[in-house]
Amino acid sequence: MKLTARIAAPATALVLAGLAACAPGTSDNSAKKDEKSGTLRVWLFQEVGNKPKEKVVDEAVAAFTKSHEGTKVEIEYIPVDTRAQRVKAAFNDPKSAPDLIEYGNTDTAGYVKDGGLADVTAEFDAWADAKTTDPVSRQSVTVDGKVYGAPLLVGIRALYYRTDVFKDLGLTPPKSQAELVSAAKKIREKNPDMYGLAVGGAYTYGAMPFIWAHGGELAKGGGASYKADINSENARKGITAYTSLFGDDNCPAAKCASMGGNATVTAFASGKAGMAIGGNFSHSAVEAGAVKGKYAVVPLPGVAPGSIAPAFAGGNNIGVLKSSPHRTLAVDLMKELAGKKSQRALFDAMGFLPTYEDVRTEVARKEPFVAPFVETLGAGAKFVPASAGWGQIDASLVLPTMFQSIVSGKKDVDAASDDAAKKMDAAFAAAG
Numbered sequence: 001m002k003l004t005a006r007i008a009a010p011a012t013a014l015v016l017a018g019l020a021a022c023a024p025g026t027s028d029n030s031a032k033k034d035e036k037s038g039t040l041r042v043w044l045f046q047e048v049g050n051k052p053k054e055k056v057v058d059e060a061v062a063a064f065t066k067s068h069e070g071t072k073v074e075i076e077y078i079p080v081d082t083r084a085q086r087v088k089a090a091f092n093d094p095k096s097a098p099d100l101i102e103y104g105n106t107d108t109a110g111y112v113k114d115g116g117l118a119d120v121t122a123e124f125d126a127w128a129d130a131k132t133t134d135p136v137s138r139q140s141v142t143v144d145g146k147v148y149g150a151p152l153l154v155g156i157r158a159l160y161y162r163t164d165v166f167k168d169l170g171l172t173p174p175k176s177q178a179e180l181v182s183a184a185k186k187i188r189e190k191n192p193d194m195y196g197l198a199v200g201g202a203y204t205y206g207a208m209p210f211i212w213a214h215g216g217e218l219a220k221g222g223g224a225s226y227k228a229d230i231n232s233e234n235a236r237k238g239i240t241a242y243t244s245l246f247g248d249d250n251c252p253a254a255k256c257a258s259m260g261g262n263a264t265v266t267a268f269a270s271g272k273a274g275m276a277i278g279g280n281f282s283h284s285a286v287e288a289g290a291v292k293g294k295y296a297v298v299p300l301p302g303v304a305p306g307s308i309a310p311a312f313a314g315g316n317n318i319g320v321l322k323s324s325p326h327r328t329l330a331v332d333l334m335k336e337l338a339g340k341k342s343q344r345a346l347f348d349a350m351g352f353l354p355t356y357e358d359v360r361t362e363v364a365r366k367e368p369f370v371a372p373f374v375e376t377l378g379a380g381a382k383f384v385p386a387s388a389g390w391g392q393i394d395a396s397l398v399l400p401t402m403f404q405s406i407v408s409g410k411k412d413v414d415a416a417s418d419d420a421a422k423k424m425d426a427a428f429a430a431a432g
Helices: 013-017 051-067 080-092 105-113 121-125 135-139 163-169 177-190 204-213 233-243 261-269 280-287 327-338 340-350 357-366 368-380 389-395 398-407 413-431
Strands: 003-007 038-045 071-078 100-104 150-155 157-162 195-198 273-279 295-298 314-320
Touching: 038 080, 038 327, 051 071, 051 327, 051 340, 071 080, 080 100, 080 105, 100 105, 100 327, 105 314, 105 389, 105 413, 135 150, 150 327, 150 340, 157 163, 157 204, 157 261, 157 280, 157 368, 163 177, 177 195, 177 273, 195 261, 204 233, 204 261, 204 398, 233 398, 233 413, 261 273, 261 280, 273 280, 280 368, 295 368, 314 327, 327 340, 340 357, 357 368, 389 398, 389 413, 398 413
Parallel strands: 003 071, 038 071, 038 100, 195 273
Antiparallel strands: 100 314, 150 314, 157 273, 157 295
């Protein structure tokens, strides 16, 4: 077995910032051969504290090379923040491209449009492990009914709350959004140096559950026919509910309008917030903070009492590049890296939530902190539009700009959501 691993140095922020404007277009780079031996190159994301992930990957690679004589595998860990530049360049230069990549699930449609990912529908459907892939994770690798990779991990958000603060104020975990708002305001009133519920104007994925819980959608349609729905009546109700939390009675706009997801979790972990919307992936950061032993997690409540607000199902996938001259081997390695055995090991090593329903049930029994996230997924998580236009919408901060213009008082909900809808429709139209 031969395994080589190296960690790439990050590119400059200036180059990354200019990527969307000047990246070259891609062309047909389909492989003309399918070699059954040789060296496979793999790009995976570099994590904070990457060593445990490397150990799991090494074990998966060892299993693969043992069953595939004459193969070698080279692993390179690349920074997430500069992935777009590296991947785009790989799509345009097959000779320097890897055989497999790890990619964020919101990038799927864009990468498919660029012609970079191989259609592995037949292999995925015939794969025994894939039979228990949860529907949302399968959706994250699917574009126009075709599968372009294997889900590797899922990230889901729920409500972190301070058990000691709730006890002192006689509060119980909120069962509806009305109770959530009431609890947040009571915490702020009794503890003016603390946010009730930490929210952020740049926290898109923390705001989405409010829109979905009110029956709104980001967009409707599919493929080339996506149209923004962010300015619909129900979406506006959700936007109003979320932006109403930016005030002196909960999270002052002057401080919270610019906050993103990491900042809200940091505020909670440091003891500056009574509640926060955080992911299963936030657990280690909260455990390392001042609130260790003084918090719990429940699903974020929906509008109706006892309901759960739909959460965004984030996560990463493993895909085979269309240019790979080792397609069959690359698909086999994809299955090894994203299979049930590896996902169990990644959960143990990194806390990554598995994409298989049966494996998630297993780990929830083993680690109780996972339970509210699994429950949230089971209640019906949602995903962003499967359009290449979403990448542009996300990169150009369409939704954060909408939220921030509302909480700053520059625009009302109707005007801000209409502006956002126009920008979204332009991005969908440009993506085709």
